[in-house]
Amino acid sequence: MNRAQLEGPYELFTSIPSRPFFPRGFLWDEGFHLLPIVDWDPELVMQIVSSWFGTMDEEGWIAREQILGPEARSKVPQEFQVQYPHYANPPTLYMAIEALLHKYQSTDNTPHNTDHFKTWLTQIYPLLQRNFDWYRRTQPGDLKTYDRPKAFSTKEAYRWRGRSDRHILTSGLDDYPRAQPPHPGELHTDLISWMGMMARSLASVAAYLDEAEDAARYGKILEAIRRNIDDLHWSAKDAAYCDVTVDDYEDSVHVCHQGYISIFPFMTGMLAPESGKLGAVLDLIADEEELWSPFGVRSLSKRDALFGTEEDYWRGPVWMNMNYLVVRELLNLAQSSGPHQAKATKMYSALRKNLVDTVYKSWVETGFAWEQYNGETGKGQRTQHFTGWTSLVVKVMGMPDLNGGKGGGRGHEEL
Incomplete structure (x- = not known):
């Protein structure tokens, strides 16, 4: 033992x-x-x-x-x-x-x-x-045992190990709602997105080091992950990316709790500007009854039955690290030609201003940077003296002003 x-x-x-x-x-x-x-x-x-x-x-x-x-x-x-x-x-x-x-x-x-x-x-x-090889070897999702939809790749699916009934601490999103009850056939949207980011990074490193064969191999893995994100995790019914579990008949079913999980492929840069899923993702982010708030993008939709419940750690509050990824991708879209460029530009300007205002006002009131911010009031909460990833607000402040100096805090109706 x-x-x-x-x-x-x-x-x-x-x-x-x-x-x-x-x-x-x-x-x-x-x-x-x-x-x-x-x-x-x-x-x-x-x-x-x-x-x-x-x-x-x-x-x-x-x-x-x-x-x-x-x-x-x-x-x-x-x-x-x-x-x-x-x-x-x-x-x-x-x-x-x-x-x-x-x-x-x-x-x-x-x-x-x-x-x-x-x-x-x-x-x-x-x-x-x-x-990277360790992640692929230890965190794979099961695409063979259960009745799965046909996916582009038979390999690129992933599941966090270390799950309990109410938590996946290993994911970093501790109490974010997942499938109930836990099942070894689960597939997790955030983990496959992280794996895509790793493959993209390694492809870039290999190219920089003139390792052409490695760059091509990691590029193929990245493409397979991008395809499988759509094939496995997109729910047409919910118009969102969702985790996957297995029902009593051992069929794959989507488990959709709209929130950070739903936009993880977007946050990690897995969606191209011409993606057919991008419009629905932007609509979800911009919806005030779902994720959008005057203080940043909420971690869980206001419409979700588990919004604000139990620990309420990743069930509604605004987190600066996730919002940084959102605003960064909105900026990328705003600076790229495509069908969503204008919408992304408006969302970027508004979100950038909201995030800076939220952290600044809380700093003035309390003298602290905080671990997270309340999605309904903007108040800093949980751990104070949190100068870790909340410091990403400095990166947000350094991003370009695409609003002509007029301020970014426009109403939801313009989004």
Whole structure:
């Protein structure tokens, strides 16, 4: 019988969500933390990413929480100190890799030492590959046992391990509503979207390093994931992306709780501007009775029966990290030709202003950045001194003004 035991000692160079309340490294948070830092000190980002991958085991697993030292351990309940090497967490470090690539490929950043960056990327590339392979090996969804709809790929489907009746802590979206009861035949929209982001990142890294065969291979995986997101997770009935489970007859059925899960393919850049699903996704985001609020995009629809219930952690509040992904993709759409360009431009301007106003007003009132914000009042709530991913508001502030300087806070009827 395997007994849980402490391992280490280890060390980690990391940025943390909140020194008083979360004085430890979180894999889920770190990639978001690094996005503003890339603009300020890309070398620091490279050091932090290297440190994280330095904790990876031979199989490719990185522990989702790095509870290193007595200060960090004193803040973690005993039941959460055990971690399992087949449990994953959102691979947000790959967002930082993409941001670094963009930084060093940009013609506006020629003073940066590109030779140093390429040397570093060459060294870390095998670790990125090992980590990606670990996700594909340990988190697959079952496309063979159950009666599934025909999908483009027989491989690209994914399920979070580590689920309980009410939580998938490994997903980062702890209490977000999922299928009931839990079932080993589930497929999770957010995880396949993260896997697409990883494949896209690796394809870009391989191309930058002139690894043409690898770039082509990761590109094929990315295309298969994009196709399967539509084939497996799009519910025509609900006009939304949804998780999948298995009913009593072992048939695949969609489980739709409109919220962040429904827009995950959009947030992770899996939808092209010409996607036939994009209009419905934008409509869902912009609907005040669903996700849109004057303070940011809610985590769960107001129409959902579980909105605001139980812990109410990811069941309604506004989270800056998810809103950053939304506003970033809206900006990409606003700057790309396509049928939704005008709508995306209006939504982008309004959401950008709403997010900055929400964080600023709460800061003026309380003196704190907060873990999340109330979708009905805009008040900061949960953990204070939360200068982790809430600091993404600085990235939002630095985004271009597409509204001619007139302010972005326009009414829902214009969206």
